[in-house]
Amino acid sequence: MDHSFSDEATQKMIKFAAKENMQTVWDRFEAMQPQCGFGQLGLCCRHCSMGPCRIDPFGDGPQVGVCGADADTIAARHLCRMIAAGAAAHSDHGRTVVHTLQMAAEGDSAYKIKDEAKLRAVAEIYGLKTKDRSAKEIALDLVSEAKNEFGRQDGFLKTAGTAPETRIKLWKELNIMPRSIDREVVETMHRTHMGVDAEYRHLINHGMRTSLADGWGGSMVATELQDILYGTPNPLKSSANLGVMDEAKINVIVHGHEPALSDIIAEIATSDEMDKKAKDAGATGINIAGICCTANEILMRRGIPVAGSFLQQELAIMTGVVDMMIVDVQCIMPGLKAVADCFHTELVTTSDKAKIPGVKHIEFHETDAIKTSKEIIEIAIDNYSRRNKESVYLPSEKEPMVAGFTAESVFDFLGGKYRATYRPLNNAIKEGRLRGAAGVIGCSNPNVPYESGHIQMVKELIKNDVLVVVTGCNAISCAKHGLLQPESAFKYAGKGLQEICRTVGIPPVLHMGSCVDNSRILRVLSNIVAEGGLGNDISDLPAAGAAPEWMSEKAVSIGFYFVASGVYTMIGKPLPMMGSKKMFNYLTDEIEAEVGGKWAFEEDPVKAAHKMIRHIDKKRKLLKLKPMVYEQALKVLDQE
Amino acid sequence: MNSIIEVVISRCQGCHTCELECALAHSKSNTLVEALYSSERLYPRIILETDGDDVIPMHCRHCTDAPCITVCPTAAMDRSGPDEPVVLNMDKCIGCNACVMVCPFGIIKAVPQAISLSKCDLCIDRLEEGKIPACAAACPTKAIRFTSVEDITADRRKEVISKFRVSMVQSEALEK
Numbered sequence: 001m002d003h004s005f006s007d008e009a010t011q012k013m014i015k016f017a018a019k020e021n022m023q024t025v026w027d028r029f030e031a032m033q034p035q036c037g038f039g040q041l042g043l044c045c046r047h048c049s050m051g052p053c054r055i056d057p058f059g060d061g062p063q064v065g066v067c068g069a070d071a072d073t074i075a076a077r078h079l080c081r082m083i084a085a086g087a088a089a090h091s092d093h094g095r096t097v098v099h100t101l102q103m104a105a106e107g108d109s110a111y112k113i114k115d116e117a118k119l120r121a122v123a124e125i126y127g128l129k130t131k132d133r134s135a136k137e138i139a140l141d142l143v144s145e146a147k148n149e150f151g152r153q154d155g156f157l158k159t160a161g162t163a164p165e166t167r168i169k170l171w172k173e174l175n176i177m178p179r180s181i182d183r184e185v186v187e188t189m190h191r192t193h194m195g196v197d198a199e200y201r202h203l204i205n206h207g208m209r210t211s212l213a214d215g216w217g218g219s220m221v222a223t224e225l226q227d228i229l230y231g232t233p234n235p236l237k238s239s240a241n242l243g244v245m246d247e248a249k250i251n252v253i254v255h256g257h258e259p260a261l262s263d264i265i266a267e268i269a270t271s272d273e274m275d276k277k278a279k280d281a282g283a284t285g286i287n288i289a290g291i292c293c294t295a296n297e298i299l300m301r302r303g304i305p306v307a308g309s310f311l312q313q314e315l316a317i318m319t320g321v322v323d324m325m326i327v328d329v330q331c332i333m334p335g336l337k338a339v340a341d342c343f344h345t346e347l348v349t350t351s352d353k354a355k356i357p358g359v360k361h362i363e364f365h366e367t368d369a370i371k372t373s374k375e376i377i378e379i380a381i382d383n384y385s386r387r388n389k390e391s392v393y394l395p396s397e398k399e400p401m402v403a404g405f406t407a408e409s410v411f412d413f414l415g416g417k418y419r420a421t422y423r424p425l426n427n428a429i430k431e432g433r434l435r436g437a438a439g440v441i442g443c444s445n446p447n448v449p450y451e452s453g454h455i456q457m458v459k460e461l462i463k464n465d466v467l468v469v470v471t472g473c474n475a476i477s478c479a480k481h482g483l484l485q486p487e488s489a490f491k492y493a494g495k496g497l498q499e500i501c502r503t504v505g506i507p508p509v510l511h512m513g514s515c516v517d518n519s520r521i522l523r524v525l526s527n528i529v530a531e532g533g534l535g536n537d538i539s540d541l542p543a544a545g546a547a548p549e550w551m552s553e554k555a556v557s558i559g560f561y562f563v564a565s566g567v568y569t570m571i572g573k574p575l576p577m578m579g580s581k582k583m584f585n586y587l588t589d590e591i592e593a594e595v596g597g598k599w600a601f602e603e604d605p606v607k608a609a610h611k612m613i614r615h616i617d618k619k620r621k622l623l624k625l626k627p628m629v630y631e632q633a634l635k636v637l638d639q640e
Numbered sequence: 641m642n643s644i645i646e647v648v649i650s651r652c653q654g655c656h657t658c659e660l661e662c663a664l665a666h667s668k669s670n671t672l673v674e675a676l677y678s679s680e681r682l683y684p685r686i687i688l689e690t691d692g693d694d695v696i697p698m699h700c701r702h703c704t705d706a707p708c709i710t711v712c713p714t715a716a717m718d719r720s721g722p723d724e725p726v727v728l729n730m731d732k733c734i735g736c737n738a739c740v741m742v743c744p745f746g747i748i749k750a751v752p753q754a755i756s757l758s759k760c761d762l763c764i765d766r767l768e769e770g771k772i773p774a775c776a777a778a779c780p781t782k783a784i785r786f787t788s789v790e791d792i793t794a795d796r797r798k799e800v801i802s803k804f805r806v807s808m809v810q811s812e813a814l815e816k
Contacts (some may be wrong), residue, residue, distance in 0.1 A: 034657070034661055034777070036655065036657055036659075036780075037657060037658070037660035037661070037664075037672045038660070039653075040672060040673070041672065041673070054656065056674075057660070057676055057682075058663060058682045058683055058684075060752065066796060203671075355816050574673060577677065578673045578677075579676070584677075599648070
């Protein structure tokens with residue numbers, strides 16, 4: 001496995017792991033080779049017990065399953081179930097946030113309404129009266145409306161009603177306007193049950209509706225209501241990589257996706273009471289650091305440093321300085337247990353939805369937030385004395401970054417605090433200083449050299465004057481590689497983007513949050529359309545999306561809601577449906593005529609970036625925009 | 641031939657992974673997706689036979705005195721040395737099926753829409769690169785193993801010794 005693209009701390013830790021004979025995700029990946037070809041191609045069906053069935057991709061063996069389902073049906077059904085699982089994960093997260101907001105509104109809890117302006121703005125989406133009403137009253141009404149989004153029986157998702165009008169009209173024509181969050185997931189499970197929907201386009205049609213119920217529903221509810229509860233992020237400074245951990249302090253890593261516990265932990269850990277207890281235990285204090293999207297949530301709002309991304313979860317423990325790792329939901333490898341067993345690290349599961357065999361479980365409920373948080377931190381403090389100083393191997397690497405951009409704050413910057421508007425952004429695109437914008441998001445996957453996809457793609461995009469917004473694990477990778485610093489514009493960006501960055505003082509790559517915060521990108525796209533001058537729909541914009549190192553089912557759902565919203569969406573390794581050539585043609589070509597967006601697969605990240613740029617240029621041409629002011633970087637492209 | 645494929649029937653789950661990897665190993669492509677979207681004709685050389693609930697992966701045994709070589713009229717079926725795999729040169733094969741009739745294991749296959757026949761070549765190209773045959777490398781349950789006559793017989797002897805050592809020792813004691 002080639003690790004030369006990953007950050008230096010990771011490279012050191014991987015060598016250390018090999019020397020100490022500790023197993024990592026990359027070792028398990030090697031052991032799993034070659035991976036099942038039927039699974040890879042999406043040609044395996046286990047939906048009923050007449051099976052399991054598989055289709056012979058070479059054409060000599062069975063071409064249909066026992067029920068008669070062919071490669072197209074089987075691949076489409078499987079992909080739809082992936083969408084449903086991804087949408088369910090994001091949306092269940094959203095549901096938790098609604099309940100937390102209810103507690104905050106009812107009072108007498110650890111949670112408060114931190115951002116009243118956002119509360120009022122979100123209430124307007126639901127047509128709630130806000131004038132002369134208290135935050136509590138508005139919040140309780142909003143909670144009731146938000147709960148309805150999950151189980152609505154009539155009409156459509158109200159959050160999806162914030163999309164551009166032309167888009168909503170199109171969704172209704174195509175019958176993919178999402179109706180309610182839970183319903184679309186349930187209907188996917190129904191349609192993909194034995195003997196229901198067998199037409200691949202019809203299946204994908206509903207798959208898109210399910211994904212829209214995620215992006216414009218569950219994820220959007222999660223983002224908006226978290227902003228109300230924990231505050232809408234504003235640009236702030238922090239740092240990322242394993243070096244944010246401090247050998248002299250008690251290190252508590254929060255890992256997973258939800259901020260409900262980690263936000264309180266961050267609060268309690270800095271209290272005088274806990275600080276004193278830590279000092280009594282011989283440490284200089286308590287250091288909280290995050291991994292995965294829990295990290296992004298508390299980074300965006302509190303500036304808490306990030307220890308690492310998805311593929312660094314085991315490496316963090318291997319440093320020997322992690323006194324406790326608290327995990328909630330999603331992207332938590334059960335393999336953490338084996339690593340934690342080699343060290344003093346106390347691994348704790350906290351969600352009522354997620355346990356790991358043999359791992360301490362302290363169930364967290366919002367009603368006991370402070371009590372549980374204190375209990376957890378006290379265990380970490382006690383555990384500090386068990387740290388074996390001789391087994392510590394902590395790389396010092398960490399990179400400074402600016403994070404905390406949102407659909408609101410990015411453009412406070414661009415338009416000025418008192419005249420927040422998207423006009424300067426739209427103008428920069430029209431004038432040809434900015435080529436367009438790209439969202440590069442998502443996981444890392446051991447099937448790609450770690451960070452080779454993300455970093456090469458992002459650098460190629462900004463070199464060609466494409467403003468990049470990032471979320472999730474790619475945001476962490478970009479932070480570790482120094483791309484989230486304003487100065488990086490002058491190292492890597494094209495001249496046009498450099499001019500924007502210099503004028504406004506932003507990095508060329510903007511951290512927009514966690515993976516539910518991809519809904520912020522949908523908001524930004526809608527706002528750009530609303531600002532005017534760049535077409536009437538998201539599909540008219542010179543924009544593209546990408547997840548070069550994707551891994552999870554959530555990424556499949558995200559990809560589909562971007563495609564269904566009109567965005568050209570590029571991933572590295574293809575979706576697991578390549579065994580159906582009809583599906584391949586549909587998703588990467590024919591679907592564009594329906595929704596304006598389409599999928600693209602390209603494993604070479606630089607070539608992938610070029611394909612995205614070509615798409616952006618195609619849109620610029622259709623909009624009859626001015627030629628780019630500076631064309632230097634793309635010379636190479638023309639020769640291809 | 642000293643290097644041989646050993647099959648442990650009880651371990652085979654019938655997942656067909658060996659078939660996919662066999663077809664891929666004999667294609668010009670590096671990945672399954674690439675192979676599938678190329679114009680190449682892809683098919684496995686390995687054959688999965690069933691017997692009741694059992695699935696039995698079947699390969700060419702690369703017989704030391706190979707009847708298929710003896711009967712081949714065009715010398716398409718040949719080996720480059722006494723301890724080398726039996727390989728069918730598909731350019732020379734005229735599809736007369738003489739080898740099919742004499743093969744004791746029934747592993748020589750017809751190729752759809754082609755003159756030439758086809759058979760397992762023990763992944764001779766992979767062996768030259770120092771790799772083991774694709775089916776053995778791919779098998780997730782290690783039902784297909786690439787081993788040698790020495791190793792297999794040594795293993796058998798060890799198994800027998802561990803089982804019967806006590807009785808051997810006891811019978812010696814009785815004799816005394």
